[in-house]
Amino acid sequence: MASINSSEWRALCDKFTTAQNLSEVECLKDPANDPFRSKYKARELLREIYCSLKDFQAGGEEGENDSRGEDGAARPQTLDGGEKELDGFGGGSGGDSEAGLGDARLGAVEYYLGVNHVETEELSAGQEHLMNCIKRLDKCSVSPENVSLFINVRNQLGILWAGRDETETAQGFLETAESIYLRYMKDEGSPPTDMTEYFSTEENLLTHQERSKRFELAYTHTLYYVAQVYKNLGEIERAASYCHSTLQRQLKLNQFNPMEWALNAATLSQYYITKGRYMEGRHCLSASTVIAGLEGEVPSEDAAQESEAKSERRDQLRQKRAEIARCWIKYCLNLLQDAKKQLEDNIGELDADRQEELKRARRQEEEEEKGKKSTLVFGSDDTFDSIASLEEKVQYLLPLDFTEARAAFLVGQNYCTQAKEYFEMDGYVTDHVEILRDHSALFRSLAFFEDDLERRCKMHKRRVDMMEPICMDLNSQYYLLIRRQLMFELAETYNEMMDLKLTLANRQDDAEALEHHTVKKFNHLCSSSTKYFQMFLDSLRSPDGKFPERLEEEVLRPALVARFRVARLYSRLISPVLATQLDNLDLSLENYKNVVQYCELHPEAAAAVETELELSQEMVTLLPIKINRLKAKLNTDDNN
Known part of the structure; x- marks a missing residue:
């Protein structure tokens, strides 16, 4: 590459800094009727930088068939599919290091132009520039000077193709980015040059720590995008693993939005719960609750002087915390339901022999789970203690008796109360009823562990008292499906109560006492169950009262x-x-x-x-x- 005098180089660096400022800062101030004004100005500066670099390029490249015209405009590139992993950790002849750095600089400008076009919704042009960057890098070996660019350009192409629902193509680019990072860290390990340093004067170069943070953040983005790709491919277990790693790295690098991070962790917990991995699910939810707290308190409501922005922020915080509470409800409910499946006999009652067997096996289970924990931990020293403290309040092993089941139930019930404070019946009918039904299911699961049939019956009565008024008040025209769900559940609840009353009655020795105290109550429960089952069936009828033939x-x-x-x-x-x-x-x-x-x-x-x-x-x-x-x-x- 031809020499560049210091004044020319400083001018080029200043131009790049201005382009970056336009792309990342000034664009936020652009008017609604001209939303890309700053982006377009940045694009022109990047094109000028490209032309200047071409002018400085060594004469040995003059005969090369470049994919770009003298004016810096991209020529179309075609792409038949995603990338395959590099055959070696080198690829390309490389040439001398200065020539390699020249290609990397030109590739970097292509990268920034590609991102610019994508951000201004010109996806085809963006793809062309990004592929030109790939073509430039094919001439270079992966090295500390260019590895960051190798990874970032593939990240961007992965995002672009994923946005077009070309998931397998996106997968190719992203998996290559991942393999480049892993190989580089194994062979080199030192923080590489950041792409912005291609256009920095010596006094503005990044510190060792800043380089490391930016490089690790690029890889964190790779993992995040790979997680989305696997999710779209239906490879849910791999997606969950990558999502967990992404969340860990975001905390470690201190690069996250607290509430967004908390919601992602809470969502991940739901995957673990469905797989019966309650230790992981509890850890995600505990971390979610602690990190959400970093957003601060929900602003107080002052209707007289409250700004619209403050009102919107308060509502968003309340909603997101209520959504995390709902994830906690599902955790407690699934824990109880899975325990019930483990412990019930062939008639749905608690199997005492099985209960004792599981209690004996518990100590070994606890030891096995402890071994997993070190690989799952979220948080730095500042947050770890808070997460661990919250975890201690909630069990992760399946409850084996009423005391343990009640502890899980109380946690779930507390979160039901929290969730219903936001998802009120007035405005959130569907959400409110779903929380209500989860609360009912918590009672039903707890009742399984209760030996006293009278107390068990009272738990089912609590379920009826929660659901019956809502069911009767809902408008059938607008909430038919919800009413059907409530009707069916009420019918089954009354049916369970009736069976319990009959079991109690059969234990009575005095036939007269049975007749006098039980028959009326038994018939009432029987009739109530029949009523709600019949209401459900009648809801299937057409407006003229006919039951469907099919x-x-x-x-x-x-x-x-x-x-x-x-x-x-x-x-x-x-x-x-x-x-x-x-x-x-x-x-x-x-x-x-x-x-x-x-x-x-x-x-x-x-x-x-x-x-x-x-x-x-x-x-x-x-x-x-x-x-x-x-x-x-x-x-x-x-x-x-």
């Missing part, structure tokens, strides 16, 4: 199960009057027949309700025998 897939099983349950409930109503018993059994038989007939007309439905269909077929055979016996007895009584 049920939609999303309501097929619920509808047939509701029919089956209604049939069962009518057969269980207790009455001393034979005529009433007959009426109830007739209604029971009618509903059992409905299930059987529907599955005969639509054979594909049988797979959705195998157990219920089998029992219905059996009852269609047996119930007429019972009905005929009752009729005979009734006739005998009438004749007498």
Whole structure:
């Protein structure tokens, strides 16, 4: 490369600094009717820098077929697919170091021009410049002078192709960026030259620490984009791993927006929860809560003098913290539900033998989990203690008895209260009802661990008290789906309460006490369950009252199960009057027949309700025998 005198070099560096300032600072002040004014000015300066560098280029490159005209305008480049990993950690002949640095500088200008075009929504031109940068770098070996540019340009191409839904092409660029970083750190390890230093005077070069931070931040961006690519490819486990690494690095580098980081960590926790990885899920949520606190307190509400910006900020903070609270609810709920699955026997009750077996295995499980923890930790010394302190308040091992289950329940219930403070019924109906149903599910899961059937019944009564008023108040025209969900859950809750009352009644020794104190309550619960199942079925009818001949897939099983349950409930109503018993059994038989007939007309439905269909077929055979016996007895009584 030809020599550049100091005054020319300073002028070129100043021009680059001005272009950077226009691109990153002044652009924020551009008017709405001319949003890219500063970007366009920066582009012209970058083109001038490119031409100046070409003028200084060594004569040995004069015969080269450049992909750019003398005016600095990009010529079209084609791209058939994503990059493959470099065959070696060198690639290209390189030439002498000065020539290599010249290509790197020209490549850097191509990079900045490419980013400029992408930011001004000229994607094709942006792609051309970025590919010209790649072509320049193909002449160079990866070195401390250019590795940052190698990675950043591939990051940008990965983003560009991902935005076009060309995920596999994006994957190629990003995985190459990752492999370049890993190989460089293995072979060199020292903080490399930053791209901005190509156009810096000696006194403005970055410190060792600043270079390291910028290089590590570029790699953090690589990991973030790779995580998105894997997510789009359906490789969720790999996406979660990259997301976790990204969050760790953002904290380590102190390059993050607290609330955005907190929401990403809370979202990641939901993946871990679905995989039963509660230690990881708890750590993500604890870190999320602590980091969200770095945003400060929610501004107080002063309607008289509050600015619109302050009001919007307060609302955003409240909403995001409520969303984190909802993630905590899911954590506690899934923990309890997974414990229930581990502990229940074939009739849905707690298996004491299994409980003891799991308790014996717990110590080994705790030791195994401790080994994982060191690789998962978020936070610097400043935040680690706060995260660890919050973690200690919430268990991650599956609860094995009522005391442990209640501890998890109370945490979940507390977050339900927090979430409902923002997602109020007035304005957030869907969200409020979902939180309400999660709260109900927490009670249901806790009830599984309760030995006292009376107390268990009271827990289900709390569920009814939460849902029933909402269900009755919601407008069917606007919230039909939500009402159906509530109707079905209320029907099942009343059904559980009825079963508990019957179990309690069967423990009574005194038949008279059973008759006097229980029958009325039992029938009330039975009738309430029937009422809500029937309301659910009636909600499926057309405006003229006709039940659909073919049920939609999303309501097929619920509808047939509701029919089956209604049939069962009518057969269980207790009455001393034979005529009433007959009426109830007739209604029971009618509903059992409905299930059987529907599955005969639509054979594909049988797979959705195998157990219920089998029992219905059996009852269609047996119930007429019972009905005929009752009729005979009734006739005998009438004749007498």
